[in-house]
Amino acid sequence: MTAQLGAHPYGGGTRFAVRSRPASAAWLCLFDGDRETRIAMERNGDIWSVEVPGRGIGTGYGYRVEGPGLDPAKLLVDPYAVVLDRRFAHDPRLAAAGLDTAALVPKAVVQAPLVAAPPPPLFQPGGLIYEINVPGFSMLHPDVPELQRGTLAALAHPAVIAHLQRIGVAAVELMPIVAWIDERHLAPLGLRNAWGYNPVVPMALDPGLVPGGLAELTETVAALRAAGIGTILDLVFNHTGESDVEGPTLSLRGLDPDLYYTHSPDGALVNDAGTGNVLDASRVEVRDLILASLRHFARAGVDGFRFDLATILARGPGFDADAPIFAEIAADPILSDRVMIAEPWDVGPGGYQLGRFPEGWLEWNDRYRDDVRRFWRGDGDAGTLATRLSGSSDLFGGPATRTVNFVAAHDGFTLADTVAYAAKHNIANGEDNRDGTDHNASWNNGVEGASDDAAVLGLRATDRRALLATLFASRGTIMLTAGDEFGRSQGGNNNAYAQDNAIGWIDWNTRDRDLEAFVAELAARRAGGAMEGDAWLGEDAVWLDVDGRPMTPASWAGAEGFELRLPGACTIRVDRRAREVTLTRD
Template sequence: MDIPDRLEAGSPYPLGASFDGLGVNFAVFSANADRIDLCLFDPSGRRQIACLPLPEWTDEVWHGYLPGAKPGLLYGFRAHGRYEPENGHRFNPNKLLLDPYAKQLSGSVRWTDSLHSYRVRSSRKDLSFDRRDSAAAMPKAVVTSDAFDWTGDVRPNTPWTDTVIYEAHVKGLTRLLEDVPVTERGTYAALAHPKVIEHLQRIGVTALELLPIHAFVQDRRLQEAGLANYWGYNTLSFFAPEQRYLADDGDELRIAIRRLHAAGIEVILDVVFNHTAEGSELGPTFNLRGLDNATYYRLVEGEPRYCVNDTGTGNTLDLSHPRVLQMVADSLRHWATSYRVDGFRFDLGVTLGRDGNNGFDPRSGFFDVLRQDPVLNGLKLISEPWDIGPGGYQLGNHPPGFAEWNDKFRDATRRFWRGDDGMRPEFARRIAGSADLFDRRARRPWASLNFVAAHDGQPLRDLVTYEEKHNWANQEGNRDGHSENYGCNWGEEGPSDDPEINAIRDRVSRSMLTTLFASLGTPMLLGGDEFGRSQQGNNNAYCQDNEISWFDWQQLDSEQGRAFTEFVQRLVHMRRKYPLIRANHFLHGETEVAPGILDIDWFDERGLHLSDEDWHNEQGRALVMRRARRLQDGSIEAVTLLMNGSGETLDFRLPPPAELLRILVIDSANPQAAESEVGDTIEVEDRAVKVVVGTGRVE
């Protein structure tokens, strides 16, 4: 390609690099730059072969057109302007900047001090100015052309009420899966391997939620310590897939999504729009900081030299600015159309709903855009409803259309089965769908995304194996991670050879899983919990890209692994079979479906209604929840959970009426027990739960 002396004017829309068959249009936003240069590189990315000013500035978008350019071209930007950190401006044309809209990257960040716009060792810190060229240490953007054929692809569009989410990490899921070719293990391609899909279908998963796959940066501190950013919450590019998970340079992620769709499985992406990899005001300059620091980031009011840090990562994106909000919305639409993903889980979702420095607002621009956008409003939208900023805990306060991670369900479930005092009222609220949090603005029970374990914390097996965190491998003196996990080791810290200890560990694990799948709300299973995956007590494995985090698929083939997986399969089947378990409306115990039978009701182990005194009994550790409905033929169906959180076996009397034919469908103390008819009284072992389905006519 012959490179001209200057670019043509081009167009301010769309942002990014757009190939039209005859050339490439480049457009990048900056409200405060004086000039922006387009820098072109040879195919290796090592040599800059041209640097041409973008000739036009329209609506604060710099743009230019390069005739004859084709997909595969490597490029970056340099921004000229004021270097005035005290006023929020950090322009430095010596720093190569990645296009925020880059859809593919070439190369990776190589850590050197030249990546900073200031002299790192200067006594003036970020008020100093660094003149070294950072291009050699920076990845380059690649011009792409989206030509993947999605003909015949059908989104599963699973209703929220039928959704079962499986949270997993792209690499960790298949890195040790021997059925997958060695070159594909831990990659996007392996997501669609028949062994993976068969396993997900076997247990009844309807959605695979992936930890971040946006291109991200390996933290300098972790690399120098011989560790790695495994989780990926350190975004470099909101539009480009992480290259480390590619087996080759093809369309394997799109192919994997298409094959998962064909298997009836949706794909949800965990996305990080609350912050970027550029960190605090002392962090590096990769893209947004160098393009327009004062616009892209929230800065301390009155002291714009400093970043607002509501995220705990050093910086906070300012989604109250329309161009920043546009970037986020464009990114989401890109993944929803170019990759046909089915939903998003928003890391620190409260940050996205902060209106500048005015706090969280469920009517903020971010929520308004997603709720009205014709592409996005039909997808599954999930928020992590907290951050570390003022008023940062907003569980239940998101607008309709969003599900929210319910940590209250997580903690109540763990504490009830651990045997903590006074848990009966809180536990009852959570397993009934958390109506106290979500029953407003026509929201439904599915808005409560229930989980017992997630990537952030200990897996289920470790919750019953360790009482303390064991994060020494993170090289932070075991100070990182939550100190209270509400776990219990049941007599011995760590793995045990004691059959009694292992028996109660297994029973409590099954009881927590039964609680998860028998509760109102949307269940999320942490990948590997179905066969007993362990992180050796580590509850913050963000930097453990090794066997601590990877799935050991050999466990699945063990006797215990098979038994646990079959039990989870039974739970999911139970949930699918009985609509009462996944009711689409909140139940308040105010509606009679038959004389003396309410849509939801609560009893003790004697089959008696719980009085106010019973609810406030600190030692009360037995609880019965019954949900009931009238069928079209006039008969009654009831699902009853008999939960014994005490340390002794109890005889439970099933609540009346006796006319119902009662079938035991799940017993966490006897996971292989066949369905069988039961009488008025049933024995429930300590730390166990039984699920009984009753049917019949009640006059």
């Protein structure tokens, strides 16, 4: 079904096809600069198509449709577009009925399809994932050429690759590089979206982040792969930037909103993503679009995918661990060996589903984050930490742990801010500090925020090392957010999605090089060892208290730490009194 949708160049032209059930008429709109040429399309079932001789790769185009509830004044982006001629920009006219939007909407650009079979993934569970916000990562990097800063190509720079190798990165996880539109409340605040979790169509690369298009993507992925580093894309299939009923009409809403978006029995848009709409993955047409997107990026060479608010993929309307999309991915010859990572929650009813995704799927483990933070804050217990460190057997069944362990991620405090702020400081976001979570399991060592007190700074440095050492000593896949290895701060902002500025950019010139060296040492100690894997600990594991005595049920209560011995492999010692974690290889 998917093969006939989108723009497919052939020797003498291009075949265009788009789905719209309610349309009574549809037009392909070709663009030469600002000049628009409309060509009537023919209907075959729900699919409208037309072949255009003489117009091939590089042709700019969009669609218009007419019918009940549809507005032919709105130029629509092809849901299967892979390249756009410019970025999306919010404008109130995009949501105004009857106003022509051809001058406002990016044009899709016909491209040759990626057809090569992808190589096997480099990344294997148990390695280190390094989460990157592409624009903020290199915007201030002194070694990256100015014209490359803030782009995907910057990740292929030798200085960047050398850093990734030094700290043991097995795969980079790229926050969205697909084109997005700003939420409509940001422009009046003088802000813009910096994270990209508001896409319009799922395959079109953002021209600002990836100005070189598909070639830049494939070349960057290949350069990382040549250095032994895999690539994971963070993709958003839970909603689109067309938002709620007052949002813009850009693509799916203008083609068939009842098909693509989930509605409640009274006809209202369901909002399980907290963004105004959610995609309806219970429909085969929506899943076809999702799977086509995954195949497209797999052919670009990426190792796998992280799914934002992944619970929505399996709603129908409640979460179903046997939802069709899981079987379809597992059976797909292009996708079956890719790495799949779920963010196992959404904001809808019953949305928290940690541990319930299919065998083989990795899952972000926020219980790990919170329990590790609480232990080092002083109000968590050693037994819970031991469970988290050894793979979270209370959450994940099966032959191996599926946990992705992390102590900080993009949506929350940075690691450094976790030990410097007891409360969020999001005033810069323009929402009177109402946005962002209030449940951070953080602490400030007696002084909120920045401090000149040597004792306070010393405690914070020790705490940062304890958190990082715990992470690198933990069983299963581990994840580090870019910059946390050298103490980056966002000034206590735990929701910096709208800070495309110094708050959200990594400052490479002021990094803590001692902490960076410490992380490199941790990576070297972990590499190839017993904790770098996803298998459960064997029966030979020995648990001792911090004084070297065997742990008993009674001794776990109130324990200030423990020692885990894996004979012939390693010893891990956690001591809260000393604020220290050590990993010693046998």
